[in-house]
Amino acid sequence: METDPHLLFDQWLTNAxxxxPNDPNAMALATAxxxxxxxxxxxxLKGHDPRGFVFYTNLDSRKGGELAANPHAALLFHWKSLRRQIRIEGAIEPVSPEEADAYFASRGRDSQLGAWASEQSRPLDARTTFEARYEEMRARFDGAAVPRPPRWSGFRVLPERIEFWNDRAHRLHERRLFVKDGAGWSEGLLYP
Incomplete structure (x- = not known):
């Protein structure tokens, strides 16, 4: 059995x-x-390595505000068809501006324009208002590269706990818990 939770995560994600069938990199993000x-x-999920697990958002969104007030998060990957899930908990840190710029540049142009047009999580009076803002951004950046908006960036969840859950018959599930221990990890099992 793999004893490095990051290598085990890589194996499970590769399998997913x-x-x-849909969005194997989708994860529930819990904030407070x-x-x-x-x-x-x-x-x-837009990136992961031994440092942590990366996602991007509008910093003025609800999640951005919650992460600014309480820099901790929990993630849940649930692959129902594989009967597996992974839970990750830890502090967060912002990604570097270079990382955010590189990821933003890799997005499709419509997604880039949408990031400029959206006031994520704010009240919207009508869908047509957002569509008009999108068209304004399309005209503003016509023929030019779309830069990353200043209010748009990413976060890295720095894992302190990683739990791997395997479904088993009769609800006799297998749960492996890795807890950060200095520079390494301690591992144990949990009752289902």
Missing amino acids: VAEE GADGRPSVRMVL
Whole structure:
């Protein structure tokens, strides 16, 4: 059995990419504001390495505000068709401007323009208002590269706990927990 949680994550994600029918990199992101009230939403994993797990967002969004107030998060990957899930908990840090620029440049042009047009998580009076803003951005950047908006960047979840869950018959599931221990990891099993 693999004893490095990052290598095990790579194996499970590779399997999900091959087998999961939709968005194998989709993960639930749980945050909490300064008041401690939790919220959760689906986002896409856009990078991972031994430092952590990266996603991008509008910094003025609800999640951006919650992460600014309480710099901790939890992630959940659930691959129903594979009967597996991975839970990750830890502090967050912003990605570097260079990382954010590089990822933003890799996005499709419509997604780039949408990032400029959207005031993510803010009230919207009508869909036509957003569509008009999108068209304004399309005209503004016509014939030019679309730069990353200043309010758009990414976060890295720095894992402190990683749990791998395998479904088993009769709800006798297998749960392996890795906990950050200095420069390494300690490993144990949890009752289902």
